[in-house]
Amino acid sequence: MTTTQSHALYERAVRVTTAGVHSNSRARKPYPLYFQRADGPFVWDVDGHRYIDLGMGNGAILLGHNHAAVQEAVARTLQSGLTTGLESEIAVRAAELFVKLVPAAEQVRFTNTGTEALLHVLQMARAYTGRRKIAKVEGAYHGWADPVFVSTWPNLALAGPDGAPVALPGTGGLDPKIVRETLVLPLNDLAATEALLSQHASELAAILVEPTLIDAGFIPAEREYLLMLRDFADKTGTVLVFDELLTGFRLALGGAQSYYNIQADLALFGKALGNGYPVAAVAGKAAFMEQSAPGPGNAAFVGTFNGHAVVMAAVEASLQELASGEAVALLQTRTHALIEAFAASAKRHGVPAQMQGCGGHIHWYFTGEPVRTYRQAARASSQRYSAFVDVLAESGFLVSPNYLLHHAISVAHNDATLEALAEAMDRGLAAAAQTEE
Template sequence: MNLTKSSTLYENIRKFVPGGVHSNSRFRQPHPIYFKEANGAYIKDVDDNSYLDIIMGNGAVILGHNNEEFNERMQERLKNGIITGLETELSIETAKKFLSFVTTADQVKFTNTGTEAVMHAMLIARTYTGKQDIAVVEGAYNGWHDAVNVSTWPNLDLAGDASEPNSLPGSLGLKEDVVKSTVVIPFNDLDATERIFAAHHERLAALIIEPTMIDVGYIPGSKEYLQGLKDLCSKYEIILVFDELLTGFRESKGGLQVRHGVAPDLSTFGKAISNGYPMAAVAGKAEIMGKSAPGPGSCSFVGTYNGHQVSLAASLSFMELYEELNVLEVLDRRTDMLIKKFNDSAKEKNISVMMRGKGGHFHWYFSDKAPNNYRDAAQSNKEAYQKFTHALSEQGVYCSGNYLLHHAISYAHKDAELEKLLKSMDEALRTLV
């Protein structure tokens, strides 16, 4: 595959942009790929190589790239000339539509990114409880700020006992005292969580958790597990926050909380909420959300770009089409088909690998058993995964070489694209036989 222009662009841009990328997760060896066009399920790079995209903006682009009907509806809503810094009827319409989906929440406030939404949720939780510290799940990614970027894809040699994980910085540059103050729990282990909460609950304002861990592939929490966490948080007066930035609108119309009927105190949404435009949401119980209202006794919730009109137009247009096109039903059906056919093919070839997912999200684990938590996932065969995804890339499938990440299809991945993906995955599996 010819990547001459990408190589040249990298040599130029790295003088002005560290590493040549604005998000480090986009860096690839020996250099990033630079793109110029996206339509439907496909993207084209500056060297005119075409790829079947199965990353789709980390799952954000749920309708597909450059969807014509989406674009038309969105542009129609922007004719009034208002861009940012003002409240409009569009913000009311979008909030009402959002809450008609996320029926477990009473109120919502919009912001711009997942990290911002999580920061706002933590501030609300601290204000409501009067407590300061946060609990996170080992291996999960809930944003890049100090209090939650803890034990994010940690080195298992340093992680400590599985039932009481160490608090490790997820990046250089984090404040050491903040990292140490964050409590880490194992996923899918209620007994260990109760022991940890019993020891630390007096200082814990919130627990933030992906109800399905997707930033390490696809590891679901059961309804019973999530209900158990809710009960523990109620017992110890800890705000339960569901990070539904990835599960929202893909696990169900209103997120995993609606599908399982387990209502958290607060939740964060993003990614697919606006089909790839920068927008996120904090939603939850009115009593708790009220702590973000203007006035005495409240915390700050400000931002010039909060409720940005372009993103609101994108979100409302997306939610309308999501319902009209039965997007979730289509994605569930296509994902189930891909998983069954891939797993059957792997079994025939006697390769220890499984594909897991739902609602368009999926990932491959090169292991004999389905992972139950981060440590299980980290034990899967990294070398086999990388050989497999390298073979996929050689066949024009744009995927991640990181064995602890995730993939996604969109509504634009129709029969022809699914057949291409199935054929490419089968060929990639043959390289491992």
């Protein structure tokens, strides 16, 4: 397949844009692809090739690209001339609908990115508790801020004992003092986590957890684990924060908090909230949300583009589409069918592998052992994963070469696309079977 136009664009881009991309996650060797159009499950690159997208904006585009109702709402709002710096009725309606759909949220405030929402939450938790320290789970990604880009995809050789992970910087440029300050928890290890939390109980402002580690593939937190965190937070007055950027609207309409029937004090949302438009949210119990109201000692909550009218139109339209629950139910059924097809193929080809996922998030682990922790995920075979996704790529799917990054389908991935995916997965497994671990 020739991608000469992408190559040419890369040559231009790299002169004016570092690495030729605006997010390092899009960098590719020898050069990234550049795109010109998207519709439903499809994207077209600048050379005119059509792909079935399995990235879907890092899981953000739940309804499919170019969704009619979302695009119409955006276009209508563009006509009004409203953009940012002012409150609008659209933002009020979007917040009302959000609070209706997410039972754990009494209040919500919108920001632009998950990283910003996370920074707000950390300040709010510190304002509420008067404490400083943050606990997070090994392998979880919560954005690129210093206290949380810690032990995100850590090198196992440096990561310390299973039950007491060492806090490792996720990138250069972080303040080592802040990194060291973060307490790193081993997911689904109740005893070790409880011991670590107890040692630091008097210093902890927040426990931050992604109820399913989706940036490490798809690793569900066990319910008992989340219940233990809830209990610890209640007993010690620590703020329990769920990062629902990816679980939101996919595990259940009300997010992981509905799925597990466990309420966090504060939660972060984003991604599917705007079906591709830049938005995130902090939501939760009023007593905690009030920590960000204007007032002495409270945390800041400010942003030039917060509650942008055009983005709010996308949020309202996306939430209206989700409100019946049909979209989430459909995605869950389809994800389940793909998982079953994969399991049957893996068995037939004799490959120790498993597909995990829910609500359109999907991931393939090439390992025989059930994946309950980041460390198990990291030990899965990256070689077999590569052999597998290479076949998917040759079959017209847009996939990530990174064996720890998840994929996603949308409501627009219809039966025909998913049949094609099941067939490609079968051929991919045949290739993986021929590959050394």
